Amino acid sequence: MQTMDFKFIFLLFSLSFSISSSAISHANFMPRFPSSNIVRPEQLSLSTTNELYRTKYFTQILDHFNYNPPSYKTFQQRYLINDTFWGGAGKNSPIFVYTGNEGDIEWFTQNTGFMFDTAPHFKALLVFIEHRFYGKSIPFGGDKDIAYSNATTLGYLSSTQALADYAPLIIDLKKNISATDSPVVVFGGSYGGMLAAWFRLKYPHVAIGALASSAPILNFENITSPYSFNSIITQDFRSKSENCYKVIKGSWQHIEDTANKPGGLEVLRKSFKICKNYISVSSLESWLHTAYVYTAMTDYPTPSNFLNPLPAYPVKQMCKAIDDEVGANDTLAKLYGAANIYYNSSGSATCFDLEDDSDPHGLGEWTWQACTEMIMPTSGNNKESIFPASEWDYNGRASFCKNLFDIEPRPNWITTEFGGHDIERLLKRFASNIIFFNGLRDPWSGGGVLKNISNTIISIVAEEGAHHVDLRFSSREDPKWLQDVRRREMEIIGKWISQYYHDLAHS
């Protein structure tokens, strides 16, 4: 049975508040950062006997910034390494490091083909570091029951601690392989892209440059409109067809009207082939909402496999299902057809479980991060939105977090620690060697850096691009714009490395 794996956070929100109206449930949607690339090892020039990576562990300090005795606790941090293409320490060949984000690092590694695709050209060593508290990098002896139990243990899960993990791991690794002078370039997509950019800003002595793909580092405080995220989704669908937009926009009321009719819930249950013998309107709406959001986010030009397989240009496919002449007046059937693109592109699912909150990639602790520092206003909807109109609800988030963890968010911390306001002016004459890639179909692109900041802090924008599409494995079907984006990224990274070698030779 195919199910909608990825909506646990939304469900979590919904369930916590027993949301009564769709406006509130839409306002509480806390979008995730999915990585939606599919690994295609057959494309690699790896011999079949080689593994994609070897797994290693580094003894990491739990608390980098305090020196009270608990700070001396350590944990085992996982990282994956591939030296198939490496030119070696003797040649100071480069090291490409993925700054792992909020999930199992194997998943990110298998889905960051760009690093494997470019490693042979650069003779790069590949390293993928897992983010603390995810995957197998669990403090407190690897015991998730302890690590995730409450704010006292989860407290060590923060972006600054994660960044501070990468530094000693990289420095130590370089020392161990006698590659102290090898240049390090960091890569990351989504939250991992934010970490890559911030790592270059905070640890320029460790990384000579960063490719930050689809990194919404400006999606904090009032820098980016809280409507931006959903406005982009709206535009993604509307640009395909005005009818598609109108049907989805009107569907929320239509679903509620249906539910309020006698026998209406049973109609909904049957229309959407729900496995269980009951249905809640808010769960159904979340389920549909999730499908639109993640389909927009991963509107890739080639077939992909995020959690479920998706066809090329899935937004177009969804709109095609809605615009279908067959059953022109049956709105629920159209919506079901659209949902099927996201949840059931293989056609093998016979029924759906709206409350499935499985988390196969171990992304659950994002809720903690979204309750502490990752306060990214994204859930507002203006009148034009494909979702019901609503305001970004900070108080809702705060009381959710109070409820769940007994803590208060720090909504200003990220801009205090990393900046964001007036970034173009303030980084214009500071820092260098960062690429910010954004695809404008990606709802997160509204919070991205969309203009060049300087000659060396470059923004690459792809009008037709979705969430970190550049980091996917290349394929023969890739459109020219995507090939161009990747070529340009390689050229820029190549320039960083050449310049580094030049400086090294002359120092």
Place this chain on the structure above:
Amino acid sequence: MQTMDFKFIFLLFSLSFSISSSAISHANFMPRFPSSNIVRPEQLSLSTTNELYRTKYFTQILDHFNYNPPSYKTFQQRYLINDTFWGGAGKNSPIFVYTGNEGDIEWFTQNTGFMFDTAPHFKALLVFIEHRFYGKSIPFGGDKDIAYSNATTLGYLSSTQALADYAPLIIDLKKNISATDSPVVVFGGSYGGMLAAWFRLKYPHVAIGALASSAPILNFENITSPYSFNSIITQDFRSKSENCYKVIKGSWQHIEDTANKPGGLEVLRKSFKICKNYISVSSLESWLHTAYVYTAMTDYPTPSNFLNPLPAYPVKQMCKAIDDEVGANDTLAKLYGAANIYYNSSGSATCFDLEDDSDPHGLGEWTWQACTEMIMPTSGNNKESIFPASEWDYNGRASFCKNLFDIEPRPNWITTEFGGHDIERLLKRFASNIIFFNGLRDPWSGGGVLKNISNTIISIVAEEGAHHVDLRFSSREDPKWLQDVRRREMEIIGKWISQYYHDLAHS
């Protein structure tokens, strides 16, 4: 009675280990960063009714980097403010911030005349922020007994936490006085200079530039020779007179030989006018050692008042006492004469207490910092040294710290977090707007940045300069080189501010 206030750390070291030989005691000397400027309010264009500053407090978060419940503890952080010269928020007039170091902020404020001297020209608001755990900025309800009690509470005393304190305080202050667009320049001397430079590197969105005076940011790991500190002191004395150097160099053996003779301790006690009726050789040697170190550090061209008043060019004065023809063969009398320059320039002291460990400026918690991250190898002595030959003794430090706090130092943390290795190469194309001032008579200058890193990361070196002499109040007797240094610093800071206004106008 005049006493040698400033040797508490050395004493602490000595007493902890019941050091038996002078070689060990010299190796364990852990030099402090004294600020040795005297405030001269009469030089200010402040009306007598104005105070030098007003005292304010900011509610600061104890733990910026973790979100476990204790992190929500706050404390009252003191800062001092002077708006006498400020051009106002309407004109986006600049804000000069002193990044407070390891002591009472009033002391640093009263001794950072450069900021007061230049404020009228720049129409700058002056802000002096006290470093957490010093002065009146004591966490745990201001209770030093708790805050200083053990590693659990002292754990929050770290440079990264201190830097993270400055950011929200400055951002909040600017918001409160509606000066969000006013440029901030940070200033600091010694450890405060390290913090100023690091603050510019880590928080470029908060400060447009930094004047880091006598900031030995390279005095970590093996970047700087562990002999450098004492070699510079040696050279300071030797450059005045070869005889002076030889007498001091030979004195350690001479003192021990004397002590080993029958009645020798009493001879020493009388020669150095010790108040108490006993003397220990190691205390005497520390006392003399301290005098040479701090006199070299504060070898200013004009009379100064660090803890005790000093004449202009005190190293020269010490050597004059040693080279004095009167009593040519009485080495102890010569050493006493030299010590008198540092401990008794007024001539009013009638006897000395070698074990006095008073700490009027509240610098004591430096010991904690020197036991955690501030592992600055400075106590090695080569054969040429004016002090007995010895190796930098990391293990000695570590066991001292284990003894005192039951913790282990993290000798690699500072370079991991802030860099240092290959700084010229790695910051050449990253960052901007930092002045590193160093006076080559300052023993700390060996760990300073002595070459320009780029067009905007500038090194200013004064051959005749001592420890952050540039930050002192100006005086009519200042030599031309010192006037030139300050003029150049003002020009560079002026350029940063102009450029900022240009960027602001065009953004």
